[in-house]
Amino acid sequence: DAGVIQSPRHEVTEMGQEVTLRCKPISGHNSLFWYRQTMMRGLELLIYFNNNVPIDDSGMPEDRFSAKMPNASFSTLKIQPSEPRDSAVYFCASSFGQQETQYFGPGTRLLVL
Amino acid sequence: DAKTTQPNSMESNEEEPVHLPCNHSTISGTDYIHWYRQLPSQGPEYVIHGLTSNVNNRMASLAIAEDRKSSTLILHRATLRDAAVYYCILRDTAGGGADGLTFGKGTHLIIQP
Numbered sequence: 001d002a003g004v005i006q007s008p009r010h011e012v013t014e015m016g017q018e019v020t021l022r023c024k025p026i027s028g029h030n031s032l033f034w035y036r037q038t039m040m041r042g043l044e045l046l047i048y049f050n051n052n053v054p055i056d057d058s059g060m061p062e063d064r065f066s067a068k069m070p071n072a073s074f075s076t077l078k079i080q081p082s083e084p085r086d087s088a089v090y091f092c093a094s095s096f097g098q099q100e101t102q103y104f105g106p107g108t109r110l111l112v113l
Numbered sequence: 114d115a116k117t118t119q120p121n122s123m124e125s126n127e128e129e130p131v132h133l134p135c136n137h138s139t140i141s142g143t144d145y146i147h148w149y150r151q152l153p154s155q156g157p158e159y160v161i162h163g164l165t166s167n168v169n170n171r172m173a174s175l176a177i178a179e180d181r182k183s184s185t186l187i188l189h190r191a192t193l194r195d196a197a198v199y200y201c202i203l204r205d206t207a208g209g210g211a212d213g214l215t216f217g218k219g220t221h222l223i224i225q226p
Contacts, residue, residue: 033213045213056212091156099206104156
């Protein structure tokens, strides 16, 4: 099994630009989670989906952030417009069921200049 | 989620056992104790979890106090590859409405050769 796949692995962009992060969960998993990790705030949950439906987006920082899951094998996290404080590592995780073990991807390291 | 308290860092020698403590004095009866770890530049990975009884798997053992207010993750023979941040997390499985993981600061485990 390839595990959770995230792309790109690294992204450098300028303030104001749109950024799209992508995630392919493990095949057969029906829950998908987006996390963000910074030195200041640690790992924090942004949003999670169950069966492609967003369940809890209370962790999304503000309206500049949006996430979609058009099908069971693909999710995107979009930041528009991006700001320097969005610089972080963004992780995607999936699980078979909301309460089961979560498997994390390698993360996308985002730097907004 | 109930809160956990872990030491900021611990140091151990290679090939020796490591005991990583976690305090969770406000744990509820339906909280499971989960441990994840994060190796450098990687996403978190599941280690072990338990409810009341001690648990063993190929990676580690989990010892849970009788009153469940504390637990200890045991690495029986640490290697350099076990150097990571270890997170103790409580997950409430009551009501079926689970959620993402709430990460604290974790314990930074340093392994000396």
